[in-house]
Amino acid sequence: MFDFCADPSVLDRLTWLSCYLTTGKHMAIYWSVGTVLLLLAVTAPTALAFGFGGAVLARSRVAPLRWLGKGYIAIVRGVPDIAFFLFFVIALDQLFEWVRHEVKCPEWENSVWQGNDFIVCQAAKLPLSSAPQWVHEGYGFVLAVITFSIVFGAFAGNVLFGAMRAVPRAQLETAEAYGMSRGQTFRRVLVPQMWVYALPGLSNLWMVLIKATPLLFLLGVEDIVYWARELGGTKTPQFTAYPHGDWRVWYFLALLVFYLGMTKLSEWALTRLQDRLSHGQATASGERLRRDEVTA
Amino acid sequence: MTCLETIQAYALRSIGLGERLLPREDFTLCQQFTLIGSGMLWNIYFGLIALLTGFLLANALAVGKNSERRWLRKPSEWFIFIFRGSPLFIQFFFAYFAFLSLKSVHPAFDPFTSAWLGAALVLFLNTAAYSAEIFYGALRSVPKGDLEAADAYGLTGFARWRRVVWPTTMRLAWPAYTNEAIFLFHATTLVFFSGFPAVRQRGDALYYATYFADKTFNPFVPYPILAFYFILLTLVIISLFGLVNRRLNRHLPQERRARMRLRAPQIIR
Known part of the structure; x- marks a missing residue:
């Protein structure tokens, strides 16, 4: 990265470290932080949308729809989430390939299940074997986003369902x-008022979502956990000009600190948001804010 | 192999008893049920160890965090923040590699690199932090009247805590603590995906479920089996904790008893 890095043997420790931390491989780990943030940025609204849909379904007057919504919200309780993550990634992949298979190769006679194999025709493979590398990585990421959204959508649905019921009946x-229809009541009164009640639950969910991002590694995305293991692993002189022992513990310490920082930052931001939303509200925290202002 | 033979061969496979080789082809439903159930032994082991030991530390931490002495309060606060503020997954990785480095310093750290001790230690510290936060919250909301009554009886120090504060804390914290226990058992599935090796393929329920899903390319059988086992486990936990809850509330009139209302506070760690 820097010009003085050309000959590492002459550098003292700190400048050497600055060179070490800016090698091409290390740039990959910094980019993967971007992957994590991108996942958060995409998943949070998508999961909220899933949750909203789930909550609306769970309140539906049509019984089958209500069961669907309630079942979706309830199913993630009782079963470990990692099981869902591992399940959905394979299941979604197979679902997409199967749909493409049915569309693109209608002449195919055999079943897609053959013994222990799942076989679709060449044209239906996702991503196509001829596709460039970034398509493969992008596809993995998209699968991860959908999986995260489904699982966290169920949690968000639980929170929003509770919030909708918390809006005062009056x-x-x-x-x-005033003669509003059910839909109008929903749009104009219920939805605008439920957010204050939903915010504590959603804040909690956001923290949980941050802490769930290392699971990307299990889904096969090259994220920070992947790179921490790669870069920290023992390097022998045989394969690299910069041999070192097992440094993985330091890389994971860095990740630990990174996540603690993220938590602290979110806590601060969410407290401010809560204060802003509570301002002027007829709730306990709104009342506390008002009293503080009067005494101040 | 009949199903009975399969059960005999694989029911204790996860702890190293019975058939050595895992099935490689023609996976039957019976094999999947038996092996995944066998893996549940590990989940129950980790959960129980962490729950029992974590409970004690959590009480100490909660009292520490509530203390007015700074040297007691600050360490407790930091401990709770570190373990609640970072992902359990990263904690497992960090602990595993830390033990691996320490192992080369002193052989006494050797057992810590295997899951039965190392992962149990991490889970113990983790659940202690989460439970401590629950107990701390309950400790803060012990009714003022209870404390005044204790003062009126002349109770001080440890006797006051033991006879008045602690029972009420437990009573208030119990529903949330039940939740914590449920999610602790769910968290045990992370162990064998986070560095800790499954020696000779002795893994937990999720390890075997993934094994079958990878071998058969069919996630629709092993994962629902895993889900079935965990829902069963969750129901057992809820009923056991419900019994304790009844005992904690036995002095209250029927209608004032805290009903066990279970919500999902912390889902993934």
């Missing part, structure tokens, strides 16, 4: 008294 009755 508010909805007033809306009905």
Whole structure:
């Protein structure tokens, strides 16, 4: 990276470290932090949308829809989440390939299940074997995002369902008294008011989502855990000009600190958001804010 | 092989008894049920060890965090923050590689690099931090009247804590603690995916479920079996903790008893 890095043997420790931490491989780990942040940025709204859908279904007046929504919300309790992550990644992949298989190769006679193999025709493979590298990586990432969204959507659905029920009944009755239809009441009264009640649960969920991002590694994405293992592993003089012992413990210490920092930052931001949303609300925290302002 | 033979061969496979080789082809439903169930032994082992030991440390930490003395409060706060603020997955990795480095310093650290001790230690510290936060919250909401009554009886120090504060804390914290126990058992599935090796393919339930899913390319059988076992385990935990809850609340009139309302506070760590 730096010009003085051309001959590492003459450098003293700190400058040497600055060179070491800016090698091409290390740039990959910094980029993978970007992957994690991208996952958070994409998953959070998607999961919220899934959760909203789940909560609306769970409140539906049509019984089968209600069962669907409640089942979706309930199923993630009782079963470890990692099992869901591992399950959905394979299941979604097979689902996509099977759909493409049915569309692209209708003449195919055999079943896609043959013994212990799952076989689709060449044209239906996802991603195509001829596709460039970035398509393969992108596909893995998209699968991970959908998986995260499904699992966290269920948690968000639980929170939003509770929040919708927490909106005071009198508010909805007033809306009905004004002659609003069910849909209008939902859009104009229920949804705008539920966020204050949902925020503590959603804040918690955000923290949990941050802490779930290392699971990307299990889904086969080259994320920070992957690179920490790669870069920290023992390097022998045979394969690299910069041999070192097993440094993985230091890399994981760095990851630990990174996640603690993320948690601290989120805590700070969410407290501020909570204060802003509570401002002027007829809730306990809103009342506390008002009193603080009066005394200040 | 009949199903009975399969059960005899594989029911204790996860702890090294019975058939040495895992099935390689023609996987039957019976094999999958038996092996995944066999792996559950590890999940139960990790969960129980961490729960029992973590409970004690959690009480100490909660009292520490509630203390007015700075040298007691600050370490407790930091401990809880570090273990609750970082992913369990990373904690496992970090601990494993730390033990691996320490092993070369002193052979006494040798057993820590295997899952039965190293991973159990991490889970113990982790659940202690999560439970401590629950107990701390409950400790803060012990009714003022209870404390005044204790003062009126002349109870001080440890006797006051032991006879008045602690029972009420437990009573208030119990529903949330039940949740913590459930998610602790779920968290045990991470162990064999985070550095700790499954020696001679002796793994937990998720390890075997993944084994079958990888071999058969069919996730639709092993994972539902795993889900079945865990739902069963969750129901057992809820009923056992429910019994304790009944005992904790036995002095209260029927309608004032805290109903066990289970929500999902911390889902993944």
